[in-house]
Amino acid sequence: MNIVFFMSVILKGIGAILEVLLQVLITRKLGVDGYGTFSTWINTADLLFWILFSALTKCNTYYLSKKNTSVKKFKTKYYSRYVIPVLLVLSAGLVISGNGMYCVICVITVLELLTLDQSSTLLAQNRQMVSLTGEYVFGRIVLIVGFFVLYGTGHLGSTSLVLLYAVQYLMIIVLFVLYQLRKKVPLQDISSEVSIKKWGSYQRADIIQSLIVQVPVILQYICSGAFEAGVVSVVMVVKKLINFISGPTAKVFLPEFSRLYRSGEKGKIRECYASIMRIQMLFAGPLSVVLIGYPAVILRILEDELLNYTFLFVLCSAIFIFAATLGPCSGVLQMTGNEKKDNRYREIALAVMVVVMIIFRNDSLFVLYGLCAQALLEEIMKYYCVSKWMGRSPVKVKTYASWWICPGIAIAVIYIFHLEKSFLYMILMTGIVFVIGTVSEVRKEGGVKEMIKKRRK
Template identity: 25%
Template sequence: MKAAPITASSRPSHNVARILARKGGTAFLLNASGMVIAFLLQVLLARELGVDGYGHYAYVMTVLTFLVFPAKLGFDTTIVRYVAAYRSREQWGEVKGLLRYSNRWSVGLSLAVVGVGFVALWLYSDRVERELYDTFVIGLTFVPFLALATLRQSALQALNEVLYAQMPEKIIRPVLLAGCLYAAVHLGTVSSNAPTAMSLFGFSLLATYALGAWVLRRKTANQLKDVQPAFQRKEWMRTSLSLMANAGIYLILGQMGVLMMGMYLGTDDSGILSAAVRVASLVTFAMTAINMTAAPLMSAAYAENDMKRLQRVCTASGIASLAFAGAVLLVFLIFGREVMAVFGADFRAGYIPLLIMSAGQFVSALCGQTGMVMTMTGHQGILTKALIVSALLNVGLNAVLIPAYGMNGAAAAMCVAGSFWPIAMVFVVKRKLGIETSVLQAIFNRKRGGRQ
């Protein structure tokens, strides 16, 4: 999508700091609440299921995450990018067409993924523990709803409805799952195991999916009611395939260590590492929350050819993200063992991996919104190349380091590979767009300019 030229007189004025403070503040508070709830949910699951049960549940959830991304076909990010631009131009026919087109593809691909998953599970049934097998069977049935829920979330995000985009998944779903799990185990006769937890996850997913779909329909009723859908199929598909490749690589960078730990050392160690991965992701929590608001602003600014506003979005979001990342990293350095022990005594073994992965997350925050800028401005092809190098590095390092160093090796692989692409993109974004995403880069250049 090329940036559409807009004259200065016709371009609307935007107070970026105010928008990010208001909308980003809402996203931050919502995600912060969701973070606390998700953390408590993981603690509840770990304590109720034990190391074995939690390991099975976490491993299946990791596999489901890998299965959902081809079912989405990259349309989740495509929706954020295009709907935000279409909204700024009031092209509601294209909005309606993209939502309809993406949902149809997602349903078809989800069913295909589920079918392949069941065949693979049947072929390897004699090599899989019974509890793990049952957990897989239950989890596979919910792949279509996971994919469609993600698309709905992206649509609301692009419409700047951050609260409604995040509330079902961040707040309602984990609270519902935790309440159902506790009631089923302590007030009923249901056994505390991974299949039970996965079944209750599915129930909570279906409930929040229905709620989210209803909200999206209400929020778009006035704009889309009497509008004929317009389709840009080739452009959307080309963009989505590229973004799907990027999403898959992000997934490899974040979860491949957990999968390879399970293959090399078993699901107990992979469960502990999975908990450490979740905790380490809190370092870039602010960046993720702010991106909910920043991404549509980036897309709209580029569509309107307003590079100064794009720079302001990157600078304002980068400062807030880096400050939060530094504070969280410090907390983990001092209290990391206690944080991991909340999951259970056995999870203390994840302290060193937590610190290693947190350092990698801090590097990402230091580099700023590089990946989001490249995606929202149509330069995802360059990003893909850097991500491929990082993914290959991740897999290679995991294969070498896990057998020798276990969880610490997996954490080191994720840290090194996960730091490569954002560092590279800092320089690419500057060269391609003239945008400085790193706060330190911006400060250094200002000081150098002041001395000249």
């Protein structure tokens, strides 16, 4: 499992690099405002998905952690009695109101649901590499190849890119279906075990999360315009880049947390959690060197106009990285019967985010201050809750602080010797921090070396 997680971080990292590359291509060809318009469309589709349908993926993770099971009957009713009618009503409303072009948002939403439904099912059935490769790497390759096709044929624009986004999901769905046809095995239908109450708790959590992740970009677009929305979108892309550290945890380990919780093995959950934090820090250290030590290099690659927002970029990066290193707090709470606590802390953080946005409302990028406050408060509260539920903190404060010594020294050296504008030094310093972290982890008892031995056994 640890090797699978380690590889999932690598795949997520590749996907994050491809996503940043796509963002660079779009901003270079369409400008920051063009990227802001494209991002607003996509965030609207994502918002629709997370508000209405996303809980199905968590149900897959929780219930399908049992080997060779399915919830086919439940899904049939879910799609026929809920998903399809809701989207048809929304589409009809758009057509009647004269906004039929926005129906593409509904199309993207249902394709996203089908993609993540299949992806989460594969993960719960221990077919992690296929799921992660399709979702993180294959889809983004389709986007980049499609971008060059559109550019080469002279059809590149915000609308064509939105349609390309839908094609990406369609291609991933085809990939997953072809794989499942090859690996088909008899499955026991456990639809009777699915709790609507649990589905409701998951959906409630995702509604709140969508207000935190998708709404800020849309709100910024409405209040300030496409350029400011583009700046916020750039920072959110950075958050996605950082999430390649923590994202795979939710994908790979949540079924494992569910299994351990059902077996009453709280101690193993704590050990697993500590292991995840160590591996996440292995990647967070080098990433902090890049984003905090070399913001000018990164922003210049994206767009020269963004250099005016260096301080906000560094502030957001530092907070998002710190939050990522605290481990899969939400995942543990949701898979161990603590969904209500997870929702409560997320709601508190959302309220604080709104208050901070109001306080900074005169700033053109008021949304970013709210996002920083929300991310910091939510993760600290949840980590405290997880530690209390486990009986003690998974990692001692002294141990956690020691993980930051090497990245901290590297960042200090960068600014003391004024190396923050050199791309070559960025590669060198990042490589050094990663190598030192890897060697240190391998030498530790229970580190990567030990994980590999256990996996081979």
